[in-house]
Amino acid sequence: MAELLLDTRALLWWVSDHPRLSSTAREAIDSADQVWVSSATAWEIATKTRIGKLSTxxxxxxxxxEIVSAYGFRTLDITCQHAQRAAGYPHDHKDPFDRMLAAQAHLEAMTLVTLDPVFDRFDVDTLW
Incomplete structure (x- = not known):
């Protein structure tokens, strides 16, 4: 497996060694050439923490x-191309974090590590 992009849940479950992270995902993360975490994930975590929907x-x-780096992961910044792709998806899925992750995975040719079936509606490769 070449390069992976973790969705927010995958990152949270990796960091907490949560048993719900699938063995397939765990093995793929362990053996990937590079694992990426989106700036959108940082934004989502900070937002949900601020409004009381998440505590980590x-x-x-x-x-x-620091935590992302400690695991050897790299952060993926949001570019104008990512933003345009995320905004241009034809269906009405409203979650901006999901739209951005899908756009980044597509444009950067990465496999998105996610349990969320919503990504089946986007043009991205996923694994769980």
Missing amino acids: KPDLSKSFS
Whole structure:
């Protein structure tokens, strides 16, 4: 497996060693050439932490970059191309974080590690 992009749940479950992270996902992350985490994931975690919908140990909203780096993952910045692709999807899926992850996975030719079936509606390769 060449390059992976983790969705927010995959990152959270990896960091917490949560048993719901599938063995397929776990093995793929362990053996990937490179694992990426989107800036959109940092935004989503910070937003959900701020509004009280998410609490993480350690606090990813405050030490995101350090924690991502500690696992050997790289952060993927959002570009104008990513934003245009995310905005241009034809269906009405409203979650901006999902739309961005789909756009980034598509444009960067990465496999998105996700449990969320909504990504079947986007033109991206997924695994779980």
